[in-house]
Amino acid sequence: MTLNEFQNNILQGIPKELPNQKLYEPNINHAPKRKDILSLNEKKLALRNALRYFDKKHHAILAKEFAEELITFGRIYMYRFRPDYKIYARPISDYPHKSIQAAAIMHMLSNNLDYNIAQHPHELITYGGNGSVFQNWAQYLLTMSYLATMTDEQTLVIYSGHPTGLFPSHKDAPRLVVTNGMMIPNYSKPDDLEKYNALGVTQYGQMTAGSFMYIGPQGIVHGTAITVMNAARKKFKTHEDRKGKLFVTCGLGGMSGAQPKAAKIAGLVSITSEINPKAAQTRLAQGWIDEVYTDLKALINRTKQAQINKEAVSLAYQGNVVDLWEMLLKENVQVDIGTDQSSLHNPWAGGYYPCGYSLEESNAMMAENPNKFKEEIQKTLRRHADCINNFSEKGMYFFDYGNAFLLEASRAGADILKSNGDFKYKSYVQDILGPMCFDYGFGPFRWVCTSAKIEDLEITDKLAEEVLSKIYQNAPEEIKQQLHDNIVWIKDAKKNNLVVGSQARILYADCEGRIKIAKAINQAIKTGLISAPVVLGRDHHDVSGTDSPYRETSNIYDGSKFTADMAVQNFVGDAFRGATWVSLHNGGGVGWGEVINGGFGLVLDGSDDAEKKLEQMLFWDVNNGISRRAWARNEEALFAIKREMERTPNLIVTIPNIVNDSDIEAIVF
Numbered sequence: 138m139t140l141n142e143f144q145n146n147i148l149q150g151i152p153k154e155l156p157n158q159k160l161y162e163p164n165i166n167h168a169p170k171r172k173d174i175l176s177l178n179e180k181k182l183a184l185r186n187a188l189r190y191f192d193k194k195h196h197a198i199l200a201k202e203f204a205e206e207l208i209t210f211g212r213i214y215m216y217r218f219r220p221d222y223k224i225y226a227r228p229i230s231d232y233p234h235k236s237i238q239a240a241a242i243m244h245m246l247s248n249n250l251d252y253n254i255a256q257h258p259h260e261l262i263t264y265g266g267n268g269s270v271f272q273n274w275a276q277y278l279l280t281m282s283y284l285a286t287m288t289d290e291q292t293l294v295i296y297s298g299h300p301t302g303l304f305p306s307h308k309d310a311p312r313l314v315v316t317n318g319m320m321i322p323n324y325s326k327p328d329d330l331e332k333y334n335a336l337g338v339t340q341y342g343q344m345t346a347g348s349f350m351y352i353g354p355q356g357i358v359h360g361t362a363i364t365v366m367n368a369a370r371k372k373f374k375t376h377e378d379r380k381g382k383l384f385v386t387c388g389l390g391g392m393s394g395a396q397p398k399a400a401k402i403a404g405l406v407s408i409t410s411e412i413n414p415k416a417a418q419t420r421l422a423q424g425w426i427d428e429v430y431t432d433l434k435a436l437i438n439r440t441k442q443a444q445i446n447k448e449a450v451s452l453a454y455q456g457n458v459v460d461l462w463e464m465l466l467k468e469n470v471q472v473d474i475g476t477d478q479s480s481l482h483n484p485w486a487g488g489y490y491p492c493g494y495s496l497e498e499s500n501a502m503m504a505e506n507p508n509k510f511k512e513e514i515q516k517t518l519r520r521h522a523d524c525i526n527n528f529s530e531k532g533m534y535f536f537d538y539g540n541a542f543l544l545e546a547s548r549a550g551a552d553i554l555k556s557n558g559d560f561k562y563k564s565y566v567q568d569i570l571g572p573m574c575f576d577y578g579f580g581p582f583r584w585v586c587t588s589a590k591i592e593d594l595e596i597t598d599k600l601a602e603e604v605l606s607k608i609y610q611n612a613p614e615e616i617k618q619q620l621h622d623n624i625v626w627i628k629d630a631k632k633n634n635l636v637v638g639s640q641a642r643i644l645y646a647d648c649e650g651r652i653k654i655a656k657a658i659n660q661a662i663k664t665g666l667i668s669a670p671v672v673l674g675r676d677h678h679d680v681s682g683t684d685s686p687y688r689e690t691s692n693i694y695d696g697s698k699f700t701a702d703m704a705v706q707n708f709v710g711d712a713f714r715g716a717t718w719v720s721l722h723n724g725g726g727v728g729w730g731e732v733i734n735g736g737f738g739l740v741l742d743g744s745d746d747a748e749k750k751l752e753q754m755l756f757w758d759v760n761n762g763i764s765r766r767a768w769a770r771n772e773e774a775l776f777a778i779k780r781e782m783e784r785t786p787n788l789i790v791t792i793p794n795i796v797n798d799s800d801i802e803a804i805v806f
């Protein structure tokens with residue numbers, strides 16, 4: 138297809154005449170069939186809802202086709218309307234546009250649907266099994282045509298994938314406001330998602346899928362490397378001590394697949410269990426795992442050898458993780474660090490597989506006998522938790538990896554609670570990312586070069602390295618380790634060949650680092666050193682963006698971790714301080730109803746306006762969360778916010794008075 142044809146395709150939006158029907162391609166990784174949850178009347182409503190996008194003259198044909206999709210897949214994806222052109226992050230100038238900001242959004246959005254990136258591209262799912270960019274192809278087509286025709290005096294509004302339209306606004310307003318899965322709180326239970334998603338009125342946007350901010354596996358490799366490295370540091374101080382130590386986990390999927398690579402960077406022996414052979418083979422082909430075993434005995438022998446030889450090697454078990462844990466126990470293998478990254482945020486729809494069944498048997502049971510499936514999952518979770526308890530008693534360090542493992546295990550009645558009702562184990566945020574990163578303002582800052590040129594990315598790498606190295610020289614001891622790790626990361630970034638899809642980079646930086654890197658990039662665009670605009674963004678999994686009591690805010694101990702004011706305030710505050718787009722989601726990571734999270738995109742075009750916006754917006758985007766964490770009495774956050782107030786006279790944050798425990802203990806109720 139020529140560039141001109143591609144542009145015409147984008148501009149036409151939903152085609153007036155029906156395109157040919159598309160064959161279902163079995164070699165593509167497809168989403169599992171979803172639960173049949175709608176009543177007959179609701180199924181009719183789902184059809185009426187879907188047909189709203191099309192001219193009446195097509196309704197008879199499409200109604201039949203969509204009904205078939207609903208019966209076969211549990212959702213209406215509108216496969217027929219999947220475009221014929223290849224979707225990927227093209228150079229920004231390829232997108233037809235009247236607003237360069239809107240073109241940058243198209244670049245980002247396309248990356249989320251790239252076949253090399255998306256988990257289930259035909260179902261418009263980027264990662265995590267259900268992280269949707271749109272609910273169906275009509276929404277994609279319509280959104281692209283709106284973006285291609287909108288001006289800087291308009292704002293596009295998207296409700297859970299559905300573009301409600303273009304509304305008059307002004308040049309400093311966001312070009313796009315996205316919400317995903319926002320529900321009346323009482324309708325935020327897992328089955329509500331199944332039902333309202335099947336009706337076509339809501340979707341699960343995960344964090345960066347429905348906000349167009351996914352940058353492929355790099356984001357995860359970095360976050361996972363930081364987590365696994367710091368987990369290992371908690372138990373074994375030096376790199377030498379860590380050699381030959383064993384890390385055991387589950388999942389070689391979208392995010393979880395980074396674990397073996399991260400473990401290798403940390404110098405560990407690792408075993409990752411994965412039940413889906415396709416996922417295991419993908420990671421093997423990428424070189425993220427070194428060896429795959431289906432025979433547990435052979436795997437155990439290889440593991441013991443690697444421990445003795447102190448190898449940094451990533452092994453995988455192709456099978457159920459509980460079979461692995463039970464065998465490790467039986468064979469008395471020394472496990473030093475353990476976690477789990479199956480998709481337990483989505484336990485009843487393919488996120489976690491029960492023991493004793495093949496993948497195919499499980500998928501069939503899930504659709505045909507969901508009650509039995511749930512029973513089997515809970516039985517498996519109880520066995521899983523027993524293994525973790527056993528190894529922990531022998532000294533293993535276990536952390537919950539933000540996938541709702543502890544939550545779902547407790548709901549399954551597993552022995553996972555202390556007598557006071559707390560979980561026996563901490564989450565990776567409570568123990569690692571919270572106190573070491575988020576409370577100081579360090580979080581997953583990222584940028585994307587919309588020229589799609591590697592040379593531009595290399596310039597940004599150099600700029601970021603210079604900025605961080607300069608900050609390091611006068612940094613307080615408290616944040617030196619984080620700065621050091623990220624300087625090493627950015628120096629090696631090119632060598633480690635981390636780019637899949639758009640020319641993107643990620644690192645963890647605090648407020649000062651983020652603003653200084655962004656300014657340096659904006660300046661380089663101004664002088665022509667960088668050839669096209671750069672999009673700034675971040676994972677929602679950050680200091681301020683996410684309220685999630687079992688993950689991002691699990692290290693908030695004043696009772697406010699069940700509130701979501703911070704994430705909502707963040708979304709609003711970013712919007713009026715200059716973000717190009719903002720998004721707010723229900724769900725993401727730990728599951729529907731369990732988290733509210735938000736994020737932004739900010740287009741740097743080398744202008745003075747962009748410089749003003751980045752300063753204001755990034756400052757708020759980090760310090761909002763630090764203030765909240767400080768109010769919760771987190772020492773690290775108190776340190777960071779006091780330091781920021783010294784630097785910024787205009788910042789006046791309410792600081793908590795610390796109460797003496799003896800004054801409280803003396804009170805008799």
Ligand SMILES: NC(=O)c1ccc[n+]([C@@H]2O[C@H](COP(=O)([O-])OP(=O)(O)OC[C@H]3O[C@@H](n4cnc5c(N)ncnc54)[C@H](O)[C@@H]3O)[C@@H](O)[C@H]2O)c1
Nearest residue numbers: 265388390391392393412457458479480489490539540726
């Ligand atoms: N890496 C991160 O930065 C990060 C951070 C926080 C949370 N998470 C969470 O981690 C989870 C995983 O994310 P993902 O994108 O990798 O999801 P995914 O669905 O792509 O991958 C999970 C993998 O686990 C496998 N699996 C499930 N049950 C299994 C079992 N019993 N035995 C063996 N394998 C099994 C699945 O086949 C799948 O490939 C999610 O809940 C996500 O929210 C990830």
